Amino acid sequence: DADVTQTPRNRITKTGKRIMLECSQTKGHDRMYWYRQDPGLGLRLIYYSFDVKDINKGEISDGYSVSRQAQAKFSLSLESAIPNQTALYFCATSDPTIANYGYTFGSGTRLTVV
Amino acid sequence: SQQGEEDPQALSIQEGENATMNCSYKTSINNLQWYRQNSGRGLVHLILIRSNEREKHSGRLRVTLDTSKKSSSLLITASRAADTASYFCATAKPNNNDMRFGAGTRLTVKP
Numbered sequence A: 001d002a003d004v005t006q007t008p009r010n011r012i013t014k015t016g017k018r019i020m021l022e023c024s025q026t027k028g029h030d031r032m033y034w035y036r037q038d039p040g041l042g043l044r045l046i047y048y049s050f051d052v053k054d055i056n057k058g059e060i061s062d063g064y065s066v067s068r069q070a071q072a073k074f075s076l077s078l079e080s081a082i083p084n085q086t087a088l089y090f091c092a093t094s095d096p097t098i099a100n101y102g103y104t105f106g107s108g109t110r111l112t113v114v
Numbered sequence B: 001s002q003q004g005e006e007d008p009q010a011l012s013i014q015e016g017e018n019a020t021m022n023c024s025y026k027t028s029i030n031n032l033q034w035y036r037q038n039s040g041r042g043l044v045h046l047i048l049i050r051s052n053e054r055e056k057h058s059g060r061l062r063v064t065l066d067t068s069k070k071s072s073s074l075l076i077t078a079s080r081a082a083d084t085a086s087y088f089c090a091t092a093k094p095n096n097n098d099m100r101f102g103a104g105t106r107l108t109v110k111p
Helices: none
Strands: A004-007 A010-013 A019-025 A031-038 A042-051 A054-057 A064-070 A073-078 A087-094 A109-113 B004-007 B010-014 B019-025 B031-037 B043-050 B055-058 B061-066 B071-076 B085-093 B096-101 B105-110
Touching: A004 A087, A010 A019, A019 A031, A019 A087, A019 A109, A031 A064, A031 A073, A031 B096, A042 A064, A042 A073, A042 B085, A042 B096, A054 A064, A073 A087, B004 B085, B010 B019, B019 B031, B019 B085, B019 B105, B031 B061, B031 B071, B043 B055, B043 B061, B043 B071, B071 B085
Parallel strands: A010 A109, B010 B105
Antiparallel strands: A004 A019, A019 A073, A031 A042, A031 A087, A042 A054, A064 A073, A087 A109, B004 B019, B019 B071, B031 B043, B031 B085, B055 B061, B061 B071, B085 B096, B085 B105
């Protein structure tokens, strides 16, 4: 099994619909993140969580919400999807106590809002 | 806003040549990391260099960091077609460990 699993892999939804993207990790890390990737813009941070009770907004949190259901689970919701939220979404996890730590990313969810 | 900016945006080389990508950033950092992304896939961590380090090696990868110039470079030696991917630098600020990514360099290695 992958260290970080994202579901669904692909999703097409209609404008105005609520949609949830799910992420689970088996690394045992406290820190989890949601990023979106748009062509030419790299990755931008939506929300991050340093533990179950700690949720923080990133640089582009408007229109999104998150839930940290457990150490291993971090879900991202689009309350009312709009076309400019069409993007590739990545979940990641990290443990900064590990020397030379890096982020472990999931394979991504490709979301299309029509 | 993005913290790191990679240069060039795209690079095309022949197999066996070296590839150099640069990253500039704007504020003080705790560390700088390089990631690789194959088309449409998740990012894979390559190497981390801390703010008090100047150079680091990992296999065919060599990373340098110049904090006075707020820049880093990633050198891939003896490139292979399988190195074709996008490469991103990411920075972590002191006391704020969320990572900010640049827009990436798209590397194409021709066989």
